[in-house]
Amino acid sequence: MAMAGSFRTSFNDDHHHTVDDAATASKISSSEEEDAAGDEDEDVLLEQYKQGGLSDTYVWPVHHRATLRHDEFSDMEIPVIDLSCLQTGDPTAMNALVAEIRAACLEWGFFQVINHGVPLELISRVQKQAVDFFSLPLEEKSKVAKGPGKPTGYGFATLSDKKPWSEGFYFADDPSVDDFSRTLWPQGNNPDFADSYREYDAGVKALALKLMHVVIAGLEVDDTTHFNQYLTKCSALFRWNYYPPCPEPEKTVGLTAHTDYNLLTVLHQGEIGGLQVEKDGQWIAIRPREGAFAINVGDTLQALTNGKYKSVPHRAVVNRSDARISLAYFFAPTKSIPIYPHPELVEAHETGAPLYRPFTFEEFTSAKIVQALNTLDQFQLSLR
Numbered sequence: 001m002a003m004a005g006s007f008r009t010s011f012n013d014d015h016h017h018t019v020d021d022a023a024t025a026s027k028i029s030s031s032e033e034e035d036a037a038g039d040e041d042e043d044v045l046l047e048q049y050k051q052g053g054l055s056d057t058y059v060w061p062v063h064h065r066a067t068l069r070h071d072e073f074s075d076m077e078i079p080v081i082d083l084s085c086l087q088t089g090d091p092t093a094m095n096a097l098v099a100e101i102r103a104a105c106l107e108w109g110f111f112q113v114i115n116h117g118v119p120l121e122l123i124s125r126v127q128k129q130a131v132d133f134f135s136l137p138l139e140e141k142s143k144v145a146k147g148p149g150k151p152t153g154y155g156f157a158t159l160s161d162k163k164p165w166s167e168g169f170y171f172a173d174d175p176s177v178d179d180f181s182r183t184l185w186p187q188g189n190n191p192d193f194a195d196s197y198r199e200y201d202a203g204v205k206a207l208a209l210k211l212m213h214v215v216i217a218g219l220e221v222d223d224t225t226h227f228n229q230y231l232t233k234c235s236a237l238f239r240w241n242y243y244p245p246c247p248e249p250e251k252t253v254g255l256t257a258h259t260d261y262n263l264l265t266v267l268h269q270g271e272i273g274g275l276q277v278e279k280d281g282q283w284i285a286i287r288p289r290e291g292a293f294a295i296n297v298g299d300t301l302q303a304l305t306n307g308k309y310k311s312v313p314h315r316a317v318v319n320r321s322d323a324r325i326s327l328a329y330f331f332a333p334t335k336s337i338p339i340y341p342h343p344e345l346v347e348a349h350e351t352g353a354p355l356y357r358p359f360t361f362e363e364f365t366s367a368k369i370v371q372a373l374n375t376l377d378q379f380q381l382s383l384r
């Protein structure tokens, strides 16, 4: 058996109900027939591995590597919060929700939500589109490559001079999704691609906005109007992450430790574990929870709250046997609006001073270091 056979991508595990399409599952798998035929559909990274082992660009310095495996879940779980009351609007339940989310933001900067109102069927559909996309041959995917200065398209996260063991497909609030669709399927045989994207974008944006209002209510400031300017017009980046199985997962990383740069992230981590979050200096592996989204505070929200809510480091680790897809939706303010802390939160801070100088999201994202660890601090230093 060719080497790739032992690192078969499996998307048809029992618990993996959302990608239960056998055709998709077999497509993403590397069959022995395909191996014999020259692996045309082989994962890009696994193909490189077969040619020359784990190349140096994927071998990360020891201090960046995870010692915690993808499935070493702890008993400690990030808070799981039921959002049913967002649909019903029940005032008592809403007050309880505000308190729960406040506590989760203060203690963790990360929480999971269930009964969030985004149909699970829609999440599955987008996940299946992602599986299909990443299963395309490199040559096809490269037709929609994310070039220098172009925020959308196929590429990988550049968080370091080392490469992550992952591929990404980036979308923003722009018409490029139609170009992607036309370029990848010139005969127009995948109308679901752009439709699913739009539906997901609308559903998750609405959820993020509702969550922002709950988060803001939990800040306990008298006057919340400061936040309106960041919510009346918003932008978002949506990234599909694909982590192929890795023959030597302990030497590489799926996505290195980073903080997200936006307001709130809505992450569907899929059915295979891999997301890890830092809590009081310890890494914790987050057990996937069917249909849930993981929500985290981003750097911009940290800045707006003058550090009251922290943007928490997290990472994705890879494993030997299972491919993993995650869907990360980065909800953000518009690019040109100055971001500065709420005056009441400045006053309430022990120093009574703003921790952050005003900046625009555009300046922040165009700084090359957008997703490195401590981005906000590094960025702030560069403004001085």
Ligand SMILES: O=C(O)CCC(=O)C(=O)O
Binding pocket: 239, 241, 255, 260, 267, 269, 274, 275, 276, 314, 315, 316, 326, 328
């Ligand atoms: O794949 C994951 O679980 C984490 C993804 C993530 O942190 C990101 O895309 O920023």
Ligand SMILES: [Fe+2]
Binding pocket: 258, 259, 260, 314, 328
């Ligand atoms: Fe992230």
